[in-house]
Amino acid sequence: MHQTSFVHPYIPNSVPEIKQKMLEEIGVSNIEELYRSIPEHLRLNRPLKLPQPFRSEYELVRHIEGLLSKNISARERLSFLGAGCYQHYVPAICDEINSRGEFLTAYAGEPYEDHGRFQALFEYESMMGELLNMDVVNVPTYDGFQASATAIRMACRITGRNKVILAGVIGKDKLSKIMDYVQPDIEVVQVPFIESTGLINVEILSSLISRDCACIYFENPNYFGTLEINGEEISAIAHQFDALSVVSVNPISLGVINPPVEYGADIVCGDIQPLGIHMYYGGGHGGFIATQDDPRFVMEFPSRLFGVAATDVAGEYGFGDVAYERTSFAKREEGKEWVGTAAALWGITAGVYLALMGPRGMMELGEGIMQRTRYAIEKIGEIKGVKIPFYSIPHFNEFVVNFDQTGKSTQTILEKLLQRDIFGGKDLSREFSNLGQAILFCVTENHNQKDIDLLVSTLAEVIHD
Amino acid sequence: MIEVIQPKPKLRRFHQARWDEPIIFELSQPGQRGVIPPAVEEGIKNRVGDVLQTLPKNLRRSIPPQLPELSQIHVLRHYVRLSQENLGVDLNIDVGQGTCTMKYSPKVNDQLSRSTKIQDLHPLQDENSVQGILEIMYRLEEIFKEISGMDRFTLQPGAGSAAIYTNVAMIRAYHAYHGNSQRDEVITTIFSHPSNAACAKTAGYKVITLYPDENGYPDLDALKEAVSERTAALLITNPEDTGIFNPQIDQFVKVVHEAGGLCSYDQANANGILGITRARDAGFDLCHFNLHKTFSTPHGCGGPAAGVCGVTNELAPFLPVPTVEFDGKKYYFDYDRPLSIGKVRPFYGVAQNLLKAYAWIMSLGGDGLREVAEIAVLNNNYLMKKILEIPGVSIPYSLDNPRIEQIRYSWEQLSEDTGVHSEEIGYRAADFGTHYWTSHHPYIVPEPMTLEPTESYSKEDLDEYAAIIKNIVEEAYRDADFIHGAPYNSTVHRIHQESFDDPQSWAVTWRAYKRKSGQTK
Numbered sequence: 001m002h003q004t005s006f007v008h009p010y011i012p013n014s015v016p017e018i019k020q021k022m023l024e025e026i027g028v029s030n031i032e033e034l035y036r037s038i039p040e041h042l043r044l045n046r047p048l049k050l051p052q053p054f055r056s057e058y059e060l061v062r063h064i065e066g067l068l069s070k071n072i073s074a075r076e077r078l079s080f081l082g083a084g085c086y087q088h089y090v091p092a093i094c095d096e097i098n099s100r101g102e103f104l105t106a107y108a109g110e111p112y113e114d115h116g117r118f119q120a121l122f123e124y125e126s127m128m129g130e131l132l133n134m135d136v137v138n139v140p141t142y143d144g145f146q147a148s149a150t151a152i153r154m155a156c157r158i159t160g161r162n163k164v165i166l167a168g169v170i171g172k173d174k175l176s177k178i179m180d181y182v183q184p185d186i187e188v189v190q191v192p193f194i195e196s197t198g199l200i201n202v203e204i205l206s207s208l209i210s211r212d213c214a215c216i217y218f219e220n221p222n223y224f225g226t227l228e229i230n231g232e233e234i235s236a237i238a239h240q241f242d243a244l245s246v247v248s249v250n251p252i253s254l255g256v257i258n259p260p261v262e263y264g265a266d267i268v269c270g271d272i273q274p275l276g277i278h279m280y281y282g283g284g285h286g287g288f289i290a291t292q293d294d295p296r297f298v299m300e301f302p303s304r305l306f307g308v309a310a311t312d313v314a315g316e317y318g319f320g321d322v323a324y325e326r327t328s329f330a331k332r333e334e335g336k337e338w339v340g341t342a343a344a345l346w347g348i349t350a351g352v353y354l355a356l357m358g359p360r361g362m363m364e365l366g367e368g369i370m371q372r373t374r375y376a377i378e379k380i381g382e383i384k385g386v387k388i389p390f391y392s393i394p395h396f397n398e399f400v401v402n403f404d405q406t407g408k409s410t411q412t413i414l415e416k417l418l419q420r421d422i423f424g425g426k427d428l429s430r431e432f433s434n435l436g437q438a439i440l441f442c443v444t445e446n447h448n449q450k451d452i453d454l455l456v457s458t459l460a461e462v463i464h465d
Numbered sequence: 466m467i468e469v470i471q472p473k474p475k476l477r478r479f480h481q482a483r484w485d486e487p488i489i490f491e492l493s494q495p496g497q498r499g500v501i502p503p504a505v506e507e508g509i510k511n512r513v514g515d516v517l518q519t520l521p522k523n524l525r526r527s528i529p530p531q532l533p534e535l536s537q538i539h540v541l542r543h544y545v546r547l548s549q550e551n552l553g554v555d556l557n558i559d560v561g562q563g564t565c566t567m568k569y570s571p572k573v574n575d576q577l578s579r580s581t582k583i584q585d586l587h588p589l590q591d592e593n594s595v596q597g598i599l600e601i602m603y604r605l606e607e608i609f610k611e612i613s614g615m616d617r618f619t620l621q622p623g624a625g626s627a628a629i630y631t632n633v634a635m636i637r638a639y640h641a642y643h644g645n646s647q648r649d650e651v652i653t654t655i656f657s658h659p660s661n662a663a664c665a666k667t668a669g670y671k672v673i674t675l676y677p678d679e680n681g682y683p684d685l686d687a688l689k690e691a692v693s694e695r696t697a698a699l700l701i702t703n704p705e706d707t708g709i710f711n712p713q714i715d716q717f718v719k720v721v722h723e724a725g726g727l728c729s730y731d732q733a734n735a736n737g738i739l740g741i742t743r744a745r746d747a748g749f750d751l752c753h754f755n756l757h758k759t760f761s762t763p764h765g766c767g768g769p770a771a772g773v774c775g776v777t778n779e780l781a782p783f784l785p786v787p788t789v790e791f792d793g794k795k796y797y798f799d800y801d802r803p804l805s806i807g808k809v810r811p812f813y814g815v816a817q818n819l820l821k822a823y824a825w826i827m828s829l830g831g832d833g834l835r836e837v838a839e840i841a842v843l844n845n846n847y848l849m850k851k852i853l854e855i856p857g858v859s860i861p862y863s864l865d866n867p868r869i870e871q872i873r874y875s876w877e878q879l880s881e882d883t884g885v886h887s888e889e890i891g892y893r894a895a896d897f898g899t900h901y902w903t904s905h906h907p908y909i910v911p912e913p914m915t916l917e918p919t920e921s922y923s924k925e926d927l928d929e930y931a932a933i934i935k936n937i938v939e940e941a942y943r944d945a946d947f948i949h950g951a952p953y954n955s956t957v958h959r960i961h962q963e964s965f966d967d968p969q970s971w972a973v974t975w976r977a978y979k980r981k982s983g984q985t986k
């Protein structure tokens with residue numbers, strides 16, 4: 001029998017006397033007897049070779065902090081990184097609520113002992129519904145990639161068609177996820193963006209769509225930060241062919257930008273990380289999918305959908321799973337895709353964020369981001385040799401800068417910015433080589449005029465270095 | 466003399482918080498604000514003018530989003546009240562959510578994850594500025610390799626089911642690469658997690674489900690009949706949701722391998738077998754762990770979680786990109802993996818949970834992990850002894866082989882005797898401040914209950930949980946109607962569930978409820 005000489009704080013019954021007493025009550029002489037169903041030839045029969053543990057909490061903290069000290073966070077530098085993960089301000093109340101042990105350490109729960117979780121997630125769905133002007137929003141899926149991939153498959157199931165059009169700019173990583181996910185039975189047609197504007201080439205789109213298309217999928221703002229100004233026309237083209245318009249949107253833009261349903265979207269999806277959730281090196285993502293309240297659409301969601309209902313007592317709100325039978329929890333492989341643990345706590349957090357911001361906060365924030373973005377575009381555009389390829393198009397949050405005329409590579413520019421304590425943007429020179437030596441910069445409400453001016457002057461300096 | 470205070474009663478006189486909290490929209494007071502975004506300087510405004518004017522009409526929002534308007538303290542109070550109407554591991558003896566391994570999530574790990582040096586890291590930062598987190602990811606992979614015996618891991622999937630899907634995607638890529646695209650069937654078992662069947666179907670496979678034999682083991686003969694040149698893979702959980710360890714697991718692997726298929730081991734819940742038996746030693750090609758189950762990261766009401774997939778060298782080329790490598794001096798990402806299935810999620814995984822799992826393992830070490838497993842099994846068998854003393858309960862399948870870390874029980878007898886269903890025991894359990902779960906669907910075991918006590922609960926905790934269940938069963942035998950009316954001490958009473966399945970009455974948002982209840986147009 002394995003012998004341990006320690007009592008671990010996380011394992012109450014590691015006290016030898018307690019163990020002995022429990023064994024006696026069970027009626028076995030040692031723990032090994034309880035493992036007798038595992039045959040000898042499948043046993044490891046040696047101790048795991050793992051690093052020496054830290055028995056005291058202090059030593060553990062010291063070890064982990066030692067490792068973390070090798071990181072330099074985007075908060076300790078001036079950062080203009082975006083490309084799918086955004087450094088917005090996270091209000092204190094967001095962290096206060098998602099750190100509450102009652103929420104943080106609960107799981108699936110039932111509507112009686114975990115009423116709070118159901119109500120908080122129902123409210124999240126409801127506030128997202130107001131932001132999007134739509135009646136049905138899911139309990140979050142893993143991330144925006146998954147939300148897009150699932151929204152596309154939903155469109156195929158709803159229409160009974162298996163060809164989809166992906167229109168315009170989509171980041172390569174998200175495209176990789178989508179292509180993997182639709183692989184079994186969906187044909188993908190891609191429509192390019194116009195190189196001078198970043199907009200979807202509507203002419204090509206019109207020539208490629210046909211009656212076997214389930215949907216046109218596009219993003220607004222897209223990966224380059226440009227706003228698709230022809231959304232209404234694109235949705236109308238989809239509808240002419242009885243296909244759906246599926247739009248991925250950045251929810252934090254919707255205080256000032258019209259929600260996609262207003263220009264004809266049937267399914268809207270995206271990532272909630274911008275809404276009060278830290279970046280966590282990519283661990284802060286959650287995906288939303290929204291539709292109108294049409295059973296043809298609702299029955300194709302794989303996710304859980306929490307609904308409100310009356311109880312036996314007047315004045316009580318009860319909550320539960322809407323149309324549970326569609327899920328893989330209920331029906332295994334006969335359910336829609338699959339459902340499992342995903343990103344519920346981020347849903348609660350995004351709800352807190354929207355409640356704090358209110359309509360006015362979302363409007364001010366959206367307008368402020370657009371102003372700062374425009375300011376950065378115009379100022380950087382003044383630097384000699386630097387070009388903003390989609391200058392005339394309205395942007396949100398992000399923009400592409402081309403450095404071809406400077407004679408400097410993006411790599412050199414980003415390295416020199418780094419030497420001056422600035423995290424420049426995302427290098428696009430490999431991901432979108434047709435854009436040349438281009439960098440995607442991101443500006444949020446966290447950047448004030450001085451920050452942007454510093455980026456501009458430093459860029460000018462390193463280019464002419 | 467001070468008055469003697471009588472001892473506490475045997476069962477807690479619990480009452481869940483009942484704040485009668487309105488829906489947040491009902492708390493709205495026009496004009497109130499919860500937080501104010503930073504103002505834009507005049508220098509910027511003057512330079513750019515009215516940016517909203519640059520938007521075409523159909524892109525400019527004309528009616529503000531109808532979000533609630535609350536002052537900060539009211540947002541805080543609302544959500545703190547809702548949190549009080551919730552039970553987490555921090556509050557209850559959370560042994561009632563079998564298969565999910567509800568264990569203690571150490572607070573120190575949560576605190577560490579709130580460091581600005583993890584919380585505020587952007588995933589596209591220069592590698593030199595993220596050497597700490599990359600080292601943690603690298604070390605974590607080394608640890609999982611030792612725990613499972615596998616050759617390589619990806620830490621990218623967002624949770625357990627995403628990890629299952631990732632494994633299926635790698636299996637599909639492997640067969641495509643070897644020109645075996647005719648392999649279009651995946652075999653699983655009914656007591657494996659439903660996501661095995663669902664992910665395989667999502668990835669385009671036909672699913673064959675094996676049922677247990679009279680001893681509760683998946684049927685080896687049925688497997689032999691199921692395999693063929695169309696078999697892509699076996700996806701199997703062990704121990705299964707019944708808590709039974711399949712001692713012939715290596716035979717299952719052999720049968721599938723001989724037919725040319727791959728084998729993926731669902732080790733989402735490996736809590737009872739850490740340091741005892743490993744995926745590789747049973748011959749598996751792939752496996753996965755859920756860090757929010759076995760490795761202690763908090764469940765967060767259903768995520769964020771983290772899943773990790775382990776593979777043999779033969780499958781390693783198909784892992785998602787990037788992998789984390791170390792050249793002796795520096796940790797870095799490797800994207801140059803031409804056979805990779807690509808991305809399964811943005812960036813590299815749920816980094817804060819990778820950190821928490823790493824910290825948890827580093828507080829325990831190899832011996833500690835084995836102690837975790839042994840105590841989880843000891844607790845399970847102890848709780849079983851206590852539960853079996855209660856009338857109306859049984860355990861399906863032979864008990865000759867002891868259960869590992871969890872048990873699926875049946876209340877068939879109780880239900881026949883009293884008309885009380887397993888779900889209703891759960892409703893009543895809420896009255897005692899604890900959580901209870903039946904099982905996944907379909908209910909192969911009639912009137913199921915699945916308990917998994919993990920290593921986190923003391924003997925007294927287990928005694929208390931068993932006493933609660935015993936009390937409820939006694940109530941059921943005494944007065945079944947009383948149970949039919951439960952819960953009594955919860956936040957709310959019996960919910961009118963039927964409205965959730967009717968498109969006329971379901972309401973997934975407050976706006977849908979207002980419209981459907983005739984309060985708005």
